[in-house]
Amino acid sequence: MRNWFGWVMGLVVVLVGCSPMDSGSIDIDSTAVSSSPLSAPTQPITIFTAPLSPTPGCTDSFATRTLPHTTQVHGEAVRMFETNGSGVAVNDLDGDGYLDMVFANLNGSPSIFWNDGGLSFRQETLADNGTRAVNVVDVDGNGRLDIVFTHVKSSLSLWQNQLGADGMVTFVHKGIPGVLKQAHSMAWGDLNGDGRLDLVTGSYDAELHRELGDAFLFSGGVGVYSYLQEENGRFSPQRLAEESQALTIALVDVSGDGQRDIVVGNDFDFPDQVWFNNGAAGWEAAAPFAHTSHSTMSLDWGDVDNNGRFELFSTDMNPYDISVENMARWLPMMDEMPHRIPNDDPQLTQNVLQVWESAADEKNGRFANRAPRQGIAASGWSWSGKFGDLDNDGHLDLYVVNGMIDSQLFAYLPNNELVEENQAFRNTGRDSFDLAPEWGMGSTASGRGLVLADLDNDGDLDAVINNLLSPAQLLENQLCGGQSIEIDLRWPGSPNSHALGAQLRLVTSDGTQWRDVRSGSGYLSGDATRIHFGFADDAVPAYLEIIWPDGAVSLVETITPDTLITVVR
Numbered sequence: 001m002r003n004w005f006g007w008v009m010g011l012v013v014v015l016v017g018c019s020p021m022d023s024g025s026i027d028i029d030s031t032a033v034s035s036s037p038l039s040a041p042t043q044p045i046t047i048f049t050a051p052l053s054p055t056p057g058c059t060d061s062f063a064t065r066t067l068p069h070t071t072q073v074h075g076e077a078v079r080m081f082e083t084n085g086s087g088v089a090v091n092d093l094d095g096d097g098y099l100d101m102v103f104a105n106l107n108g109s110p111s112i113f114w115n116d117g118g119l120s121f122r123q124e125t126l127a128d129n130g131t132r133a134v135n136v137v138d139v140d141g142n143g144r145l146d147i148v149f150t151h152v153k154s155s156l157s158l159w160q161n162q163l164g165a166d167g168m169v170t171f172v173h174k175g176i177p178g179v180l181k182q183a184h185s186m187a188w189g190d191l192n193g194d195g196r197l198d199l200v201t202g203s204y205d206a207e208l209h210r211e212l213g214d215a216f217l218f219s220g221g222v223g224v225y226s227y228l229q230e231e232n233g234r235f236s237p238q239r240l241a242e243e244s245q246a247l248t249i250a251l252v253d254v255s256g257d258g259q260r261d262i263v264v265g266n267d268f269d270f271p272d273q274v275w276f277n278n279g280a281a282g283w284e285a286a287a288p289f290a291h292t293s294h295s296t297m298s299l300d301w302g303d304v305d306n307n308g309r310f311e312l313f314s315t316d317m318n319p320y321d322i323s324v325e326n327m328a329r330w331l332p333m334m335d336e337m338p339h340r341i342p343n344d345d346p347q348l349t350q351n352v353l354q355v356w357e358s359a360a361d362e363k364n365g366r367f368a369n370r371a372p373r374q375g376i377a378a379s380g381w382s383w384s385g386k387f388g389d390l391d392n393d394g395h396l397d398l399y400v401v402n403g404m405i406d407s408q409l410f411a412y413l414p415n416n417e418l419v420e421e422n423q424a425f426r427n428t429g430r431d432s433f434d435l436a437p438e439w440g441m442g443s444t445a446s447g448r449g450l451v452l453a454d455l456d457n458d459g460d461l462d463a464v465i466n467n468l469l470s471p472a473q474l475l476e477n478q479l480c481g482g483q484s485i486e487i488d489l490r491w492p493g494s495p496n497s498h499a500l501g502a503q504l505r506l507v508t509s510d511g512t513q514w515r516d517v518r519s520g521s522g523y524l525s526g527d528a529t530r531i532h533f534g535f536a537d538d539a540v541p542a543y544l545e546i547i548w549p550d551g552a553v554s555l556v557e558t559i560t561p562d563t564l565i566t567v568v569r
Contacts, residue, residue, distance in 0.1 A: 202246025392482025
């Protein structure tokens with residue numbers, strides 16, 4: 001493996017006037033930003049830039065590549081809950097400027113795919129069985145990104161990023177002090193403003209009951225936990241709920257007060273859970289949504305209408321094709337469901353897009369479900385749904401991965417599998433989405449985990465999918481048109497070295513876009529901390545505002561399109 005510090009040393013040699021890295025492609029903006037078009041005081045930063053290199057030629061579609069990793073189950077037939085599969089995470093593990101991939105695996109070894117550039121990868125496996133969710137975060141605050149997995153029956157495992165005597169990156173398997181409870185889903189962020197990364201976990205009680213039986217029933221259950229990291233690296237637990245069916249967790253400011261709140265997406269008819277972050281006053285259980293998905297599989301959030309406020313998207317099971325032929329695949333399973341959902345149930349068997357409706361008092365405001373109106377309520381038996389500007393036009397598109405394999409639910413189908421195409425939705429920029437089958441993203445490989453990230457440094461978002469019982473896939477973006485910038489934040493003086501929780505606002509002649517830095521989203525998957533903004537060919541970027549996790553503000557006032565900008569505080 002490559003030396004993790006290579007990228008950091010590249011920055012150092014720039015400062016003394018030598019050539020950074022072998023390519024010599026990074027130039028320094030020697031002036032720290034000190035003035036702002038806004039009234040807020042600014043935090044000085046140092047800026048480094050490297051060109052993004054769009055691939056010559058384009059096909060206006062995605063090219064699918066398979067990867068030698070397959071998430072396996074324990075027998076020939078897929079049992080209940082094994083069908084939930086595993087996640088994938090993307091981030092730059094060794095600091096060489098290329099994003100690496102990490103795939104979890106239910107029954108087999110998780111895999112690291114080290115990115116050598118040019119979509120060339122080297123595979124390494126880790127000795128850690130039964131892995132579900134995966135995030136790549138700097139747990140111990142030493143500047144190096146670690147790998148964290150959840151498991152089917154046990155608590156989290158930490159693979160600590162260490163630099164060997166030979167200058168190469170190695171990972172050492174450890175537990176996380178104070179984190180002992182089982183978890184299916186997780187999310188990381190600085191929840192109390194002390195600079196250290198904290199953790200929220202949620203259990204999938206139905207699976208634990210099946211796997212552990214009476215031992216789980218008599219243990220008092222698990223539920224949702226908040227873990228605050230102490231100065232000594234130990235995590236202090238607080239139990240927020242005694243029960244959960246948590247397939248996904250989002251740390252996002254729902255109340256509009258600037259604090260990250262907790263949203264837990266639960267399976268079955270167990271309602272989704274929300275806690276507002278009231279700072280020193282602690283967590284407050286809340287119910288800000290009039291409707292939610294019934295069996296929430298995935299949560300992602302983004303400013304889909306560029307109005308400065310995020311929308312929250314959840315996936316569920318709702319057939320996108322209501323033809324007689326397709327419904328014949330769904331109806332026998334639906335007839336076996338134990339009960340019907342009443343018409344007045346606030347949980348809907350569909351995808352839900354929570355859109356803020358203004359109110360005089362932010363906390364008493366409300367969200368309305370706009371998924372049907374915007375054309376994204378039905379995408380199949382959907383797992384991970386993620387926003388990203390796939391066509392670099394300045395509007396967040398949506399990609400959803402689908403499919404279901406279960407020897408009980410679908411015993412009547414060949415290979416016990418409901419085969420469906422993944423769904424790509426293009427944001428029209430007019431409060432609606434259109435299906436985009438021409439993009440060639442309609443894989444039928446039973447996707448579960450999903451990340452959208454630029455794997456080849458060409459300025460557009462590729463898709464990485466962890467499938468169940470089929471090889472993982474990398475969908476290379478070859479769409480034509482548009483421009484982009486990508487942003488890497490570094491905060492070497494803080495335990496939160498990659499600035500999880502930071503918010504970024506790009507102002508262009510075509511409007512304003514908003515992004516945030518998070519550990520993960522979607523279903524069981526970890527997001528890259530590198531942020532992507534796309535914008536149309538005729539749009540002119542004006543400036544980038546960064547709100548750091550502690551509230552400090554920095555500005556990048558010179559934006560060159562098709563550039564990777566590294567901002568060091």
